[in-house]
Amino acid sequence: MTTLKEVIAMSMPTEAHMVQGYLASEGIESVLKDENITQIQPFYSNAVGGVKLLVREEDVEVALQVLEKGGYLHPEKVEKVEVVYRTKETDEKHCPFCQSENVGKKKVPDVLMLLVSVVFGAIFPVFRRVNKCFDCGKEWVYRKKPNKR
């Protein structure tokens, strides 16, 4: 089963279609959620949190990059979290950027999920685990190196 993740929400369906087309031009498939309710009753758009655009979990990283490149995300709202690909040699006790041992894990609120949770009053995984270096201030997540298909 493929897990779909929301990457962006828009108040207008037309806007959502534009973004969807833009992602498609970059080779990323997406689906829109709550499109119909916003079309039938635009006043509800904000109530349901707008039209949500969802992509496959494995496409999230790329989709966000593409959206940022296209100016759909406001960079100041995007946390600067680096993605570090984990290899056999990866030593998680050291900062991958400055090799400091002064690193820790922290849970940061996932802004999008937080919004969704507030809007729906539902329990979503609002926090994600991020590694932080207290010396150079970098934050990163470990990922498995994607297999080239």
Ligand SMILES: [Zn+2]
């Ligand atoms: Zn560091």
